[in-house]
Structures are given as structure tokens and as C-alpha cells.
Amino acid sequence: MKKRDLSELALRNLREAVLRNSLTTLGVAVGVASLVAMLSLGVGLQTLASQRLTRSGLFDAVFVMSQNNFRGQRRPAATDTTPKKPSPPLDEDARAQLAKLSNVTEVYPQIRFVTDVKYAGKSETTSVLGLADSARSSGAFEGMTGTYFSSPTANETILQVEFAKELADPPATLIGKDLTLRYAERAVLSKVDPSDPESVLDAAMGGGVSIVPREKTLRIVGVIESDPSAGIGGFGGARVYLPLKMAEQLHVAQPDDLQAFLNGNPAKPAYTAMTVRVHSPKDVPQVEAAIKLMGFATFSLLDATKSLRLVFTVFDLFLGLFGSLALTVASLGIINTLVMAILERRREIGILKALGATDRDVRSLFFAEAGAMGFFGGIFGVTLGWLIGVALTWGTGIYLHRQNLPGVKISYVPWWLALGAVIFSIAVSLAAGLYPAGRAARLNPVEALRYE
Amino acid sequence: MPTAPAFIQAESVSREYRLGETIIHAVHEVSLNVAKGEFLALLGSSGSGKSTLLSMLAGLDRPTSGAIRVQERNLAELEADELARYRRETVGMVFQTFNLLPRMTLEENVELPLRLAEVDRGERDARVGEALERVRLGARRKHRPSELSGGEQQRGALARALVNRPTILFADEPTGNLDSVNGEQILLLLREIQDSLGMTVIMVTHERPLAERFANRIAMLADGRLVSDGVRA
Numbered sequence: 001m002k003k004r005d006l007s008e009l010a011l012r013n014l015r016e017a018v019l020r021n022s023l024t025t026l027g028v029a030v031g032v033a034s035l036v037a038m039l040s041l042g043v044g045l046q047t048l049a050s051q052r053l054t055r056s057g058l059f060d061a062v063f064v065m066s067q068n069n070f071r072g073q074r075r076p077a078a079t080d081t082t083p084k085k086p087s088p089p090l091d092e093d094a095r096a097q098l099a100k101l102s103n104v105t106e107v108y109p110q111i112r113f114v115t116d117v118k119y120a121g122k123s124e125t126t127s128v129l130g131l132a133d134s135a136r137s138s139g140a141f142e143g144m145t146g147t148y149f150s151s152p153t154a155n156e157t158i159l160q161v162e163f164a165k166e167l168a169d170p171p172a173t174l175i176g177k178d179l180t181l182r183y184a185e186r187a188v189l190s191k192v193d194p195s196d197p198e199s200v201l202d203a204a205m206g207g208g209v210s211i212v213p214r215e216k217t218l219r220i221v222g223v224i225e226s227d228p229s230a231g232i233g234g235f236g237g238a239r240v241y242l243p244l245k246m247a248e249q250l251h252v253a254q255p256d257d258l259q260a261f262l263n264g265n266p267a268k269p270a271y272t273a274m275t276v277r278v279h280s281p282k283d284v285p286q287v288e289a290a291i292k293l294m295g296f297a298t299f300s301l302l303d304a305t306k307s308l309r310l311v312f313t314v315f316d317l318f319l320g321l322f323g324s325l326a327l328t329v330a331s332l333g334i335i336n337t338l339v340m341a342i343l344e345r346r347r348e349i350g351i352l353k354a355l356g357a358t359d360r361d362v363r364s365l366f367f368a369e370a371g372a373m374g375f376f377g378g379i380f381g382v383t384l385g386w387l388i389g390v391a392l393t394w395g396t397g398i399y400l401h402r403q404n405l406p407g408v409k410i411s412y413v414p415w416w417l418a419l420g421a422v423i424f425s426i427a428v429s430l431a432a433g434l435y436p437a438g439r440a441a442r443l444n445p446v447e448a449l450r451y452e
Numbered sequence: 453m454p455t456a457p458a459f460i461q462a463e464s465v466s467r468e469y470r471l472g473e474t475i476i477h478a479v480h481e482v483s484l485n486v487a488k489g490e491f492l493a494l495l496g497s498s499g500s501g502k503s504t505l506l507s508m509l510a511g512l513d514r515p516t517s518g519a520i521r522v523q524e525r526n527l528a529e530l531e532a533d534e535l536a537r538y539r540r541e542t543v544g545m546v547f548q549t550f551n552l553l554p555r556m557t558l559e560e561n562v563e564l565p566l567r568l569a570e571v572d573r574g575e576r577d578a579r580v581g582e583a584l585e586r587v588r589l590g591a592r593r594k595h596r597p598s599e600l601s602g603g604e605q606q607r608g609a610l611a612r613a614l615v616n617r618p619t620i621l622f623a624d625e626p627t628g629n630l631d632s633v634n635g636e637q638i639l640l641l642l643r644e645i646q647d648s649l650g651m652t653v654i655m656v657t658h659e660r661p662l663a664e665r666f667a668n669r670i671a672m673l674a675d676g677r678l679v680s681d682g683v684r685a
Contacts, residue, residue, distance in 0.1 A: 001567055001568055001570065002567070002570050005567040005570075009567070012555065012556075016555050347551070348553060350551075351551045351553065352564075352568070353512070353536070353539075354510075354512055354539060354545050354547075354551075355539070355540065355545075355564055355565045355568055355612070356536050356537065356539040356540020356541070356543075356565060356568045356569065356616075357536065357540075357568050358532070358533050358536040358537075359532055359533075359536075360533070361536075361568065444513075445512045445513075446507050446512050446513045449512075449547070449551070
């Protein structure tokens with residue numbers, strides 16, 4: 001029999017016992033829904049974790065340090081066979097070189113200093129950190145009170161909430177107010193002013209730096225709950241954040257300035273560390289190797305993502321197994337329905353055989369019916385599973401909202417999961433139809449025709 | 453005895469059934485030749501083995517021993533698929549209980565053998581119409597079996613048996629579920645088809661008067677054995 005005729009007959013048969021077949025199909029749908037909901041949860045959580053980690057900048061970044069900064073020469077690891085050459089200073093020249101490496105998207109220095117902050121007559125000593133503009137999309141500022149910096153050079157600041165509470169309570173009242181930053185500027189003494197005896201003396205001593213106290217008024221634009229600078233590269237604990245470019249323009253005296261001064265090159269200050277961002281985490285090893293060849297020490301968290309993927313693969317496997325159990329139960333329903341159909345349609349099978357249907361035709365007809373139940377059950381199940389995921393995300397969103405946390409999408413049904421679930425549903429249904437279809441095909445037509 | 457060359461040849465055909473320790477000889481050593489275009493009535497009382505013999509001749513069952521040759525092919529030796537093809541292409545069958553599928557309309561029932569024979573869709577409608585016109589049911593093609601009388605259902609079953617243009621028509625008690633008027637109409641139709649299409653018809657019946665009136669040969673069975681076989685004028 002041709003496939004089209006087979007399909008038409010199968011659908012007609014399914015419509016005939018519409019209630020029973022619908023219930024069986026619903027059973028398959030529930031099984032598929034359970035599988036899809038479980039796996040979509042696994043995929044959703046994995047996607048969420050990956051997105052968060054990627055956006056955090058920890059996994060597409062290489063942290064670069066000089067091997068001979070003021071903390072002392074780093075000892076190479078026993079397994080490190082990279083040829084060593086003297087580490088150059090981590091200054092603007094190094095920054096330009098790093099930026100030229102392939103797959104590098106951004107290079108920025110770590111600008112961090114401890115200073116005084118004045119607000120409403122109160123003075124607090126705290127730690128200040130410059131944030132690259134790319135931190136805007138890191139996810140750390142989701143749910144922040146206020147806004148992110150209006151531009152990379154804006155005279156604006158974001159405060160960590162605990163610090164903000166020390167200035168005013170509730171901290172949200174600080175938004176739009178100004179605070180004053182008192183810091184030590186590093187001024188390079190290189191120009192000779194004949195009217196200034198000190199500059200003449202400085203020039204005579206070979207130049208140098210001068211530490212000048214400065215003040216800067218900044219507009220408070222945001223108050224953040226979490227610490228966006230936590231972790232490697234941020235080194236944690238900052239409580240006042242500035243736009244990085246603006247922070248660079250402040251020329252705040254840095255610990256490594258002393259080394260630059262001792263090296264006799266005070267006009268070119270070196271940085272403690274730099275962050276090199278790459279296109280994607282897969283570019284990290286190649287960029288890291290290139291930076292090491294330049295003589296710098298590096299650090300990345302790429303290995304952590306590999307472990308994370310392994311954990312999620314095992315997690316998905318277990319979720320899939322639990323979801324499959326429901327589909328296994330549903331497949332028993334298909335077997336039951338088709339075996340019942342054989343009993344009820346025994347005479348019909350006899351008629352078909354008397355009219356010239358082969359065993360294969362009869363088997364195919366039952367297979368087609370099982371496959372159709374699997375197909376429709378699969379489609380319905382994927383939809384149901386997706387809805388369960390939406391409901392879970394919605395419920396989680398409400399819970400997180402009550403905890404004053406931003407909502408997250410914990411369930412995600414990618415196209416491959418939807419397609420795979422429908423194919424799996426059809427495959428399981430066909431497997432469930434094996435026995436009934438074989439039994440129907442083996443029926444003796446004379447006995448089948450005699451059946452009342 | 454038949455005078456024309458054998459079109460269907462049954463040679464010492466036996467069919468046994470095992471019921472626990474007991475062996476039932478439904479058909480025992482029956483030899484029978486049927487000529488092309490013949491109308492043979494297999495007559496006998498209930499349990500005489502006539503329906504079992506018909507099933508074997510129609511390729512629905514296989515003999516325990518003996519051979520059934522149709523157009524030089526021994527049905528007993530055919531593979532299951534070849535036997536299905538024989539039923540599909542060479543044979544048409546009519547049953548006592550009509551055996552129309554109740555959920556299908558009359559035309560869908562008649563179309564069923566064409567689906568199984570993989571006849572082109574474009575050709576099917578004309579073939580179904582032709583078969584239904586032949587049994588005078590052209591106006592009832594959209595009706596379901598439950599909406600037809602017994603006589604109409606049997607005529608519908610006859611149209612289904614004819615639609616694949618078989619060379620042999622088997623009828624198992626075709627009047628068994630019909631009143632005498634409808635029964636006679638069916639047999640008149642069978643005879644008409646046999647005459648117009650030159651078809652070989654083998655009919656099982658236990659009604660001797662009908663057999664004598666319409667068949668041109670009567671073979672009598674009793675206890676699974678052929679007890680008489682005679683050509684009528």
C-alpha cells in the first residue's frame with residue numbers, strides 16, 4: 001500500500017476511537033512534556049550560568065601581570081616550558097601591543113586606589129575602582145538602583161550599597177547627589193620653567209614625579225547591591241566605582257609608580273595588572289600563549305568552564321533519564337491501546353487480508369497509527385513542556401522578585417530539543433507498536449473473519 | 453464431470469485442524485477441476501467443509517496436504533506475499549455477512565482493494581463508479597453500510613469484489629443473510645456478471661434450489677468429502 005493511503009487509513013482509524021486514542025496520545029504528550037520540561041530546565045540553567053559567566057567577563061578574559069612588578073619576580077611553574085625573557089613593564093606601550101594581538105577585543109588597565117570620599121560633611125576612606133565600559137553588559141548591574149555611567153568619561157560614580165548606607169539611609173536618596181573624591185595625583189616633573197627654581201632643580205636631578213592632592217566632584221548615578229569587581233581581575237572589595245577612562249585621566253598615584261620612578265622612567269607609569277578581553281572563551285588559550293611569549297604572567301578561568309560543562313552534561317543526563325521514565329509509562333499505554341485495537345478490529349484485519357493486504361500492509365498500518373500517536377503526542381508534549389518551563393520561569397520570577405532579585409529565565413527549549421523530543425516520541429511509539437503490529441500482521445485471515 | 457480444460461485444479465486437498473488430542477478433518481482428499489467461466493456451486497450442510505474448501509481455493513487458507521493449482525501456480529507453495537497478491541489481483545470475495553467496513557462510506561469500501569493494489573488515484577474514482585453502476589448502487593456511494601439495506605450491502609460487497617477486475621469470484625453463502633427476494637437478486641447479478649465478464653464463479657451455499665437455478669455445475673460435499681460433482685444443462 002502507498003504511504004499516502006496508509007496515512008489516510010491510519011488517521012481514519014485513530015479518529016474512529018477518538019476518546020481512547022486521544023487519551024493514549026495525551027499520555028504520550030505528558031511523557032514528552034515531562035522530558036522536555038526536565039531537559040529545558042537543564043538547558044535553561046546551563047544557558048543562564050553560561051551567559052552569566054560569559055557576561056561577567058571572567059571566561060573571555062586573560063588577566064595580565066608583569067613578572068617583575070613590585071611584588072617580586074614570579075617563579076615559573078615546574079611544568080611551564082614557555083621560554084622566558086625579561087618581562088617588559090606593563091605600561092601604555094604594552095597595552096598597545098596587547099591590543100594588536102588577534103582575537104583581542106579590548107585591553108584595559110586596572111585603576112584602583114584607596115582614597116577619601118566626602119559627602120555632606122562626612123569623610124570616609126574607601127577603595128575606588130575604574131570600570132571599563134564593557135562592564136555595563138556584564139550583568140552585574142542588573143537590578144541596580146539608578147543607572148550605569150552615561151559615558152566612559154562622565155564625572156559620575158556608582159556606590160556599593162553598604163558604603164552608600166554609611167553616607168545616607170536609604171541609599172537610594174543618594175542618586176543625583178554629588179560627592180567629592182579626594183585623591184593623590186601623580187604629576188610628572190619634566191618641563192623646565194626658568195622662573196621656577198624648583199623645576200630647574202628637578203630637571204637638574206633628572207626629572208621625577210610630584211604627588212599633588214586633588215579633589216573631584218562626582219554625581220552619584222547608581223547604587224549597586226552586588227560587587228561587580230569581585231573575582232579575579234577585579235580583586236574585590238571596591239566600594240566606589242568610576243568610569244575607567246575618567247579614572248585614567250585622574251592620574252592617581254599607583255603603587256607601581258615607585259617602580260617606574262626607580263627605573264628612571266617616571267613619565268611612563270606602569271600598571272599593576274591589565275585585562276585582555278577576547279572574542280570568545282575558545283580564543284583564550286591562543287591569546288594567553290601569545291601574551292606569555294611577550295614576557296608577561298597570565299591567568300584565566302577557562303578550565304573552570306570545562307568543568308562546568310561536564311557538570312551540566314551529567315545534570316542533563318539525569319534530568320533526561322527522569323523525563324524518559326514518564327515516556328516509558330506512556331509507551332505502555334500505546335501498547336495497551338493497540339493491543340485492544342487488534343482485538344476490536346480483528347474482523348477488519350481479516351477483511352483487509354481477504355482483499356489482498358499483505359502482512360506488511362497490516363503491520364505498517366498499525367505502525368502508522370502508533371507513529372501518528374507519537375507524532376501528535378510529541379508535538380503536544382513539546383508545547384506542554386514549553387508551557388511548564390514558562391510557568392516555572394514565571395513562578396521563579398515571582399519568588400525572586402519578592403527577594404528583591406532580578407528575574408531569570410530558568411527554562412529554555414532550543415529547536416534541537418523540540419525536534420529531538422518529537423523524533424524520540426515517534427521512535428518510542430513505534431517501538432511500543434512493534435508487538436501489536438507484529439501480532440496483527442500474523443493473524444490468520446480465516447480466523448479473523450470468523451471473529452464476531 | 454467437467455468437460456472444459458481445468459482453470460482451477462484441486463488435487464487431493466485436505467485440511468485438518470487439531471483440537472487438543474483430536475484431529476478434525478474439515479476437508480478430506482478432495483479433487484476438483486473448475487473450468488474458466490464456470491459457475492460452480494459448492495453445496496452441503498453445515499460443517500460439510502464447503503467454506504473451508506472455498507477459503508483454500510481463495511488463498512485465505514492453505515491445505516494441510518494436496519495441491520491447488522490456479523493458472524499453473526500451486527497456492528499451497530506460494531509465499532505469504534504471493535498469496536496476498538493472488539487474493540488482490542486474481543480473486544474477488546463476497547461473504548455471507550457482507551463484511552463492509554462500517555466506518556467507511558460505500559465508495560470508500562469499494563476503493564479499498566484499489567488502495568491495496570496501489571492503483572493510481574486518478575483512475576480510482578472511475579473504477580469505483582463503474583463497479584457501483586454494475587451493481588446498480590451508483591446513487592448510494594456516499595452512504596455508510598448502516599444506511600443501506602441487506603441487499604444493498606451485499607451488492608456493495610459485490611462491487612468491492614469486482615473493482616480490481618478479478619478472474620475468479622468466490623461467494624461464501626452470499627444469500628445467507630438475505631430474504632428470498634434480495635437473495636435472488638444477488639444471484640441474478642452474479643450470473644449476469646459471470647455471463648458479461650466471462651468470470652469464473654465459485655459459490656458456497658446450502659440452498660439447493662438456488663444452486664440448481666443459477667449454477668451450471670454443482671459439487672456436493674459431506675463430512676469434508678466430495679460426494680457428487682455434476683454439470684447442469
